[in-house]
Amino acid sequence: MPRNVIVAQSGGPSPVINSSLRGIIETCKCFPEAFGSIYAGWHGIEGVLKEELLDISAQDEEEIALLRYTPAAGSIGTCRYKLKKDQQEDFNRVIEVFKAHDIGYFFYTGGNDSMDTAHKVAQLALERGLDLVAVGVPKTIDNDVGDSEFKLIDHTPGYGSVARYWMGMVQNANEENAGSCPADPVLVMQAMGRRIGFIPAAARLADPKREMPLQIYLSESKISAEALCDNVNDQLKRNGRCIIVVSEGFDVGELGETKDSFGHTQFSASKITVAQKVVNLLNENKLPVPGSARGQVPGTDQRDTCVYASIVDLDEAYKVGQQAALIARAGENGWMATILREPGVIYNVRYDKAPLEQVANSERAFPEGWITPNKIDVTDDFVRYARPLIGEDWASVPVISGRQRFARFKPVFAEKKLPPYALEALRK
Numbered sequence: 001m002p003r004n005v006i007v008a009q010s011g012g013p014s015p016v017i018n019s020s021l022r023g024i025i026e027t028c029k030c031f032p033e034a035f036g037s038i039y040a041g042w043h044g045i046e047g048v049l050k051e052e053l054l055d056i057s058a059q060d061e062e063e064i065a066l067l068r069y070t071p072a073a074g075s076i077g078t079c080r081y082k083l084k085k086d087q088q089e090d091f092n093r094v095i096e097v098f099k100a101h102d103i104g105y106f107f108y109t110g111g112n113d114s115m116d117t118a119h120k121v122a123q124l125a126l127e128r129g130l131d132l133v134a135v136g137v138p139k140t141i142d143n144d145v146g147d148s149e150f151k152l153i154d155h156t157p158g159y160g161s162v163a164r165y166w167m168g169m170v171q172n173a174n175e176e177n178a179g180s181c182p183a184d185p186v187l188v189m190q191a192m193g194r195r196i197g198f199i200p201a202a203a204r205l206a207d208p209k210r211e212m213p214l215q216i217y218l219s220e221s222k223i224s225a226e227a228l229c230d231n232v233n234d235q236l237k238r239n240g241r242c243i244i245v246v247s248e249g250f251d252v253g254e255l256g257e258t259k260d261s262f263g264h265t266q267f268s269a270s271k272i273t274v275a276q277k278v279v280n281l282l283n284e285n286k287l288p289v290p291g292s293a294r295g296q297v298p299g300t301d302q303r304d305t306c307v308y309a310s311i312v313d314l315d316e317a318y319k320v321g322q323q324a325a326l327i328a329r330a331g332e333n334g335w336m337a338t339i340l341r342e343p344g345v346i347y348n349v350r351y352d353k354a355p356l357e358q359v360a361n362s363e364r365a366f367p368e369g370w371i372t373p374n375k376i377d378v379t380d381d382f383v384r385y386a387r388p389l390i391g392e393d394w395a396s397v398p399v400i401s402g403r404q405r406f407a408r409f410k411p412v413f414a415e416k417k418l419p420p421y422a423l424e425a426l427r428k
Helices: 017-029 044-049 061-069 086-099 111-128 158-181 198-206 226-240 274-284 311-329 380-390
Strands: 003-009 035-041 053-055 103-112 133-138 188-192 214-216 244-247 293-296 333-342 349-355
Touching: 003 017, 003 044, 017 035, 017 103, 017 311, 035 044, 035 311, 044 053, 044 086, 044 103, 061 086, 086 103, 086 111, 103 111, 103 311, 111 133, 133 226, 133 311, 158 188, 158 198, 158 244, 158 311, 158 380, 188 198, 188 274, 198 214, 198 244, 198 293, 198 349, 198 380, 214 226, 226 244, 226 274, 244 274, 274 293, 311 333
Parallel strands: 003 035, 003 103, 103 133, 133 333, 188 244, 188 293, 214 244
Antiparallel strands: 035 053, 333 349
16 A cells, blocks of 8 residues: 655755655655555754745656756755754654655655654654654765775765866856956865765865965864965965965964854854954955955855766766655665765765664764865865866756746645644744
């Protein structure tokens, strides 16, 4: 007897998050004997708690196919609401919603905290004797889900596209910097990445032969702001110009940070950015060449720009969604779909699974061996790891009347069967 499905997503989105969603939907539809109606939690677990379940089964096949070309989270929404251990009313509500809508399968897409939510739901199902299979679907541009030995998962969908974005950004920035260096010799670019340096490290993909005057500062570099200024001045004396890519988590002192609901620092919402502070320090200490330092702070465009999506990333995100559906069809509760790299020079991957309890709230560190001894660059080993993830060609983006064509779901929701509910953590 088929059971119904809820798919939801949480945390910051990525250019390929909807490709995983499409993989889940289309694979579930291949097995009507196991999977019944497919619903999406509107804005993640919040939608589940509020019983706001978008009816995916009622959507046109064309719109589902367009999920491949639709970035960010506009299709079904995301959230930053976390199910914490002491929120028993929230947990009870989840069970009530699942029972009311005959939910037998729950897919949750996201990063570390999202895998924790999926793990808690999987445990809850076991404790309550609920006939439910919960499966995690990895997604994070930070590439920090899993273990530092890359045995649980090699990389997460989303990272390859953001790496491609930074490759393109730095290539273009180098043209600007080279042309305008008599007046603007220093360009400081701030990359996302609170504590883990995979995103700023991707800047090296723009210059694998190390011909640019490029310096990369990860939060793990542990270099002082004063040392950064000295390094830049030395570069200016040699080359007359310098491009700096700095992690938003690089320690430059007080920024007036704010926190999100997960307790993570929101550098993009702080009073002053890391890039601006570096620019101020460089200009206050005076450069050894004419001109001034300038700053550039890309924001959420790092994760919502579909034209920079990696084709490899799009394909792998889809197959991760497929793998999650196959795990669920096999009745395996409490797992996350994974990508594992096969050994050898030629890039190839296989799709497997890892226990949610091992990846819930995990945080993979950037390998120390991939940071160069001078702490302002990354090694060729990192380049060899990341290069296959960005792909070769540009993604194809459907265009109508000059505008990108994204998936647009009809606002068809499942009929509510339960009383209204206020999220436990948000009650006054």
